[in-house]
Amino acid sequence: MAIQEGDFVRLNFTGKIKETDEVFDTTSEDIAKEADILVEDKVYGPIPIIVGGNHLLKAIDNAIIGTEAGEAIHVSVNPENGFGQRNPNLIQLIPMKEFKKQGMAPVRGMKITSDNGTGKIISVDGGRVKVDFNHELAGKNLEYDVSVVEVIDEDEEKIKSMIELHYSYPNMDLDKTEIKIDGDKVSIKLDEITRFDQKSYMDVTFARFRISKDIWDNMGYEKVEFVDEFEKKVEEDPEGESEE
Amino acid sequence: MAIQEGDFVRLNFTGKIKETDEVFDTTSEDIAKEADILVEDKVYGPIPIIVGGNHLLKAIDNAIIGTEAGEAIHVSVNPENGFGQRNPNLIQLIPMKEFKKQGMAPVRGMKITSDNGTGKIISVDGGRVKVDFNHELAGKNLEYDVSVVEVIDEDEEKIKSMIELHYSYPNMDLDKTEIKIDGDKVSIKLDEITRFDQKSYMDVTFARFRISKDIWDNMGYEKVEFVDEFEKKVEEDPEGESEE
Structure with missing residues (x-):
């Protein structure tokens, strides 16, 4: 029977960035290993969600509706339907002395948390540190492979x-x-x-x-x-x- | 009706050390203030206990049994029925360097916690710190004033x-x-x-x-x-x- 909104299902998915083919999230341990993003102690395998229950991106929910369990589904998600466009105002210059105050030595690639959320240091240039507080997937086109393995009755x-x-x-x-x-x-x-x-x-x-x-x-x-x-x-x- | 074992009651009490008349615990805010042992944020007033329920010293439970609510009860408790005799093996000499390792500057009267429980520094003499891990009321004769204010039915x-x-x-x-x-x-x-x-x-x-x-x-x-x-x-x- 075709999957409907409100169904409880278990599904596997893998999300990639279209431009680079880089895997950023997956329910498969093998794929996570291969992509070098394996998270210690995380339990891999199909995850339970409610279709239309705001557990996944709306675009994925919509793509699932009407398919059958077992079908391989491919979903392309543009930034509007994904994690938003990049906002240049969320790239901020922070004086080096702010890091020193907290005993931190900023390095390119380091993630930091502030009132603005989580940011990534994109450059360290003399006395100034450039931090990008955009979501890491903002501005990206995403490709998801999804497969519902079970409808829970x-x-x-x-x-x-x-x-x-x-x-x-x-x-x-x-x-x-x-x-x-x-x-x-x-x-x-x-x-x-x-x-x-x-x-x-x-x-x-x-x-x-x-x-x-x-x-x-x-x-x-x-x-x-x-x-x-x-x-x-x-x-x-x-x-x-x-x-x- | 006389109070029996197993009764749920509310009572006030004040405990003093016989030798010094020093108040060490009380349910009365006024008495705590007067004795300079007021605990910030503690709610004073009668406390609920079960008679014979191991919430108080057995000697106090026994003294309550058979009395009537409202009666003023006085209980004398010797060390055997109170917090035990003092054990000289619980007084230990600790090298000063152990404190330094942890960035602590030991001072007479300071309380410290270790695997042996909580102890009180009784002297600091050159490189050696003498700590007493006996219960503060060990070896003391105690005098309690107790008054059951209510039997809960x-x-x-x-x-x-x-x-x-x-x-x-x-x-x-x-x-x-x-x-x-x-x-x-x-x-x-x-x-x-x-x-x-x-x-x-x-x-x-x-x-x-x-x-x-x-x-x-x-x-x-x-x-x-x-x-x-x-x-x-x-x-x-x-x-x-x-x-x-």
Whole structure:
């Protein structure tokens, strides 16, 4: 069946810059290795998204709609539909002394973060450092190869896919997620290991909000609750010795 | 009615060192001010505890049992029933160079933390620093004035009192805590502001575990769950203009 807006899918993609054929992002570990952009600890493989759910560029969502799972899709994205045109005002000259104040030695290619966002040093010339705060893909024509590998049908699997997309915790087992649906309410108990997350409670709340919003907006449920249950442990006879 | 083991109460107390009459801890802001031990941002006033719940020294729990709310109780605690005898092996000589390595200038009275716990510098003599890792109240005879101001009867209030004891968050409103009891399960929804806690999720889990354990052990419920609910917000007409 043709893929529609609102479908939950898993897909592979690889994005290249048209002009240079340079791969800037991919779900494939092999392609990442080949392009020398492998990210340590990143889990490669198909990612779950909602078609039209603002998880990808709109141009990619639009290209997927109407295709079938398994079809190889090619999408060309111009700067307007991608990451915008380059803005010359976002190239700034920063006095060398500002870097020295912070104990930094600026070098060409170095990335820095300031109130203006993240920028890349494009030249160091005597006392002045030129930094480009444009998005690295601004002004570029992009080429994406996309392939939907699966359309997710079951509500439980849809919910798990959004947990996978928005909340990561090392060694979390999604199969240990308990999901109960009762009327307009979804109740989620995550794998107990996630209780030991060292991220702030607030950061976890933001991830939960994103999961909840995708569920409200695309599955019709009005309430999403996250439950941590603490159950009294019965003192166990460690070796079953009382049986003797 | 006389106070029994397992009762949830609120009490005021002030603890003094017998030998010196020095106040080391109190629930009274006035007494703390007078003794010059006022802690910034600490909320003073009666604290909730469970009698026999290991929240206070056992000697104090025992003294409370059988008294009536409102009675002034005086408890003398010797070192064995208090913070133990002083252990001379916990006084250690540390070479000055260990402090220098860490950029510290040791001064008499300064508190330091090491693998041995927290210690207090008792002398600095040339190249050697003498640090006492004994508990500050070890070896002391203590005198406590205690007064139970309230026995908590209602289950909901008991649960709220344990939240108050084990979990603090600035501006949290305990009156916004929703508690539902269903059979052997207690379900707790905290004030929504606590979702923005910047402590780690793990630290919040430990507090929740302590709350749950006190509920299991003293109220007979087997399960305690903490629920964060995210509800779809209906887009509101900001000024009610559609009414016009």
